[in-house]
Amino acid sequence: QSALTQPASVSGSPGQSITISCTGTSSDVGGYNYVSWFQQYPGKAPHLMIYEVSKRPSGVSNRFSGSKSGNTASLTISGLQAEDEADYYCSSYTIRSSYVFGTGTKVTVL
Amino acid sequence: EVQLVESGGGLVQPGGSLRLSCAASGFSFEDYVMKWVRQPPGKGLEWVSTINFGGDSTYYADSVKGRFTISRDNSKNTMYLQLNSLTAEDTATYYCARSTFDFWGQGTMVTVSS
Numbered sequence: 001q002s003a004l005t006q007p008a009s010v011s012g013s014p015g016q017s018i019t020i021s022c023t024g025t026s027s028d029v030g031g032y033n034y035v036s037w038f039q040q041y042p043g044k045a046p047h048l049m050i051y052e053v054s055k056r057p058s059g060v061s062n063r064f065s066g067s068k069s070g071n072t073a074s075l076t077i078s079g080l081q082a083e084d085e086a087d088y089y090c091s092s093y094t095i096r097s098s099y100v101f102g103t104g105t106k107v108t109v110l
Numbered sequence: 111e112v113q114l115v116e117s118g119g120g121l122v123q124p125g126g127s128l129r130l131s132c133a134a135s136g137f138s139f140e141d142y143v144m145k146w147v148r149q150p151p152g153k154g155l156e157w158v159s160t161i162n163f164g165g166d167s168t169y170y171a172d173s174v175k176g177r178f179t180i181s182r183d184n185s186k187n188t189m190y191l192q193l194n195s196l197t198a199e200d201t202a203t204y205y206c207a208r209s210t211f212d213f214w215g216q217g218t219m220v221t222v223s224s
Contacts, residue, residue: 099157
């Protein structure tokens with residue numbers, strides 16, 4: 001199972017919006033509404049930001065939103081803040097009853 | 111408060127074995143599917159294995175199938191991962207995660223080296 005494709009890096013200025021893409025296939029992203037997004041700071045465990053494509057867990061800022069079109073899911077961070085600088089990973093359930101993660105995107109706040 | 115605490119990591123020689131544990135608290139452990147995810151140093155996340163509520167259904171990544179075994183003891187609120195025939199490619203931080211990956215442990219490091 002190949003990793004989902006994410007851009008290696010995305011950057012933006014404070015207050016701006018950025019979008020991270022996550023491209024898979026019809027056997028994973030395109031076939032199921034079980035796409036999640038995680039934020040990870042260096043040396044820390046991942047933290048769930050979005051689940052089931054667009055749902056936000058309790059406590060996650062509404063500046064984070066998720067969507068999906070075909071085989072590509074997206075995470076948008078609006079009103080970018082310094083604390084958003086981290087690595088972000090997507091994941092999807094797959095046709096093989098497994099999970100696949102994305103390649104990861106480093107978000108830099110300029 | 112939901113807590114997941116991994117233990118059992120360490121340095122092991124190629125071909126060796128380890129057993130990782132994930133102790134859960136703060137929720138009804140037996141009601142949740144549980145997962146293992148690993149992350150090699152400086153690299154991305156990789157799903158390793160999933161176990162259902164009762165432990166009778168298990169799933170594995172192709173990279174570990176036949177070498178790793180996931181299990182759970184609901185009476186002890188603990189999940190396990192038995193790692194056998196380890197290679198350098200298994201060197202990683204191993205995380206346990208609940209259900210929809212909504213809670214994660216802090217991770218335990220496994221280093222395979224001679």
